[in-house]
Amino acid sequence: MTRSLTAKLILAFVLVALITGLVLAGVFRTLNANRFDDFVLDQQTEALVSQLVEFYKVEGSWDNLRDSLFVTTMGMGQGMGQGMGMGGQNQGGPSGQGWQGGMQRDPQGAAESRRLFGLADENGNIVIPVGNYADIGEPVTAADLRTGAPVTVDGKRVGTVLRVQRLPVYSAAEQLFLEKTNRALLFALIGAAIVAILVGIYIARTLTRPLNQLTVAAHQIGKGQHEQVKVTSNDEIGDLGRAFNQMTAEIEHGTRLRKQMTADIAHDLRTPLTVIGGYVEALQDKVLEPTPERLALIHAEIDRLKRMVDDLRTLSMADAGELPLQRQLISPADLVRQVGELFAPLAAQKGVQVITDAGTALPSINVDETRMMQILENLLANALRYTPSGGSIRLGAVYQGSTVRLTVSDTGSGIPADELGLIFERFHKGDKARTNDSGSGLGLAIVKAMIEAHSGSVDVQSTPGSGTTFTLTLPAQI
Numbered sequence: 001m002t003r004s005l006t007a008k009l010i011l012a013f014v015l016v017a018l019i020t021g022l023v024l025a026g027v028f029r030t031l032n033a034n035r036f037d038d039f040v041l042d043q044q045t046e047a048l049v050s051q052l053v054e055f056y057k058v059e060g061s062w063d064n065l066r067d068s069l070f071v072t073t074m075g076m077g078q079g080m081g082q083g084m085g086m087g088g089q090n091q092g093g094p095s096g097q098g099w100q101g102g103m104q105r106d107p108q109g110a111a112e113s114r115r116l117f118g119l120a121d122e123n124g125n126i127v128i129p130v131g132n133y134a135d136i137g138e139p140v141t142a143a144d145l146r147t148g149a150p151v152t153v154d155g156k157r158v159g160t161v162l163r164v165q166r167l168p169v170y171s172a173a174e175q176l177f178l179e180k181t182n183r184a185l186l187f188a189l190i191g192a193a194i195v196a197i198l199v200g201i202y203i204a205r206t207l208t209r210p211l212n213q214l215t216v217a218a219h220q221i222g223k224g225q226h227e228q229v230k231v232t233s234n235d236e237i238g239d240l241g242r243a244f245n246q247m248t249a250e251i252e253h254g255t256r257l258r259k260q261m262t263a264d265i266a267h268d269l270r271t272p273l274t275v276i277g278g279y280v281e282a283l284q285d286k287v288l289e290p291t292p293e294r295l296a297l298i299h300a301e302i303d304r305l306k307r308m309v310d311d312l313r314t315l316s317m318a319d320a321g322e323l324p325l326q327r328q329l330i331s332p333a334d335l336v337r338q339v340g341e342l343f344a345p346l347a348a349q350k351g352v353q354v355i356t357d358a359g360t361a362l363p364s365i366n367v368d369e370t371r372m373m374q375i376l377e378n379l380l381a382n383a384l385r386y387t388p389s390g391g392s393i394r395l396g397a398v399y400q401g402s403t404v405r406l407t408v409s410d411t412g413s414g415i416p417a418d419e420l421g422l423i424f425e426r427f428h429k430g431d432k433a434r435t436n437d438s439g440s441g442l443g444l445a446i447v448k449a450m451i452e453a454h455s456g457s458v459d460v461q462s463t464p465g466s467g468t469t470f471t472l473t474l475p476a477q478i
Contacts, residue, residue: 226252359399414463414465
């Protein structure tokens, strides 16, 4: 069964809280039981030592200790009495008398049978057996003597209290305390789970709300509606929202360009086709005579259509990454001079001077020479179109860093600032270019596509009324 992301997040929070709570509860329960045992034993050890001191002061030795009721009431075990730590009948002292202390009996009498303490005399021999020491007179190891509680009378160590490591059984009061502690742990675990569920619901909804908005917006894009989502965070989800909005804007921009391109293609194709169709119809109806001039005009319009189709095909191949390139190492200076010489006569007819400025110590560039000639010719043709008589066009090449930069600068009318970001779009034409039917609006788009196919880039700077500079940046081959 498929679960929503919200349910998965809530389940994850609950599982983490439960696992963490169970681990902590287990660790705390174990530590609590150990610390509780230590507390009980330490408390009784202190009471036992003080009473043993009083016993020794009265008796002067440990000879009568085993037969005293003191042994049974303090959990000192030797298997002789019926009390705390004793398993048989009491052999010393009247019932209910003697040295009082120790722990209360539980209802089943389990606590009163536990043997918690033993005693070694001043020589380190067992007086009251306990734990691993079962025989009276058995020597105690030095390590156990160090960990035992000393019994000191008048500054002299007369014995050592030995004890078990853990309580073998709990009294009723002790058992009640531990049960209350465990119950508190259980309630804390349940509370943590409830808090985890509430926090998980809140965080899951907080995380999934923008994702749901993105899903709805994505479906809207599929329906042709481009919606922006509201971004309210600076985390990864916020970055996703901003990326989605950018993608939506680019899709919308691309859709608008595609519609505009379709309209421009239809417009630019209709004009020459109308001219050709009108002349052909007039020639068929013998309204006009097929003079060389009229046939040349028809041929010029056909050439214009062919150029437009070729330009569209070039752009299509560049978009698909299939633009064929015959790369070779060529000199940037030779390329600039060759293009300058090619355009110099045409520019001279218009009264425009073409100047080439390329250094001699430039590294080679690995490019398709024919394509690069086409790029520079498009830029020069564009510059010549907007440069008035008496102006100049300068072609340059410089080596900078690890790149070679080719520049085409003119002293023409320049490009308005609001059009600089649009000039590389397909079929974009400035207002002045609209008056000239020879341009298709694809020249600069082809320049950009071709230079990027060479792993380069194109940039433009322009000042209205002063001129424009196009810069082509290509990797240098050192």
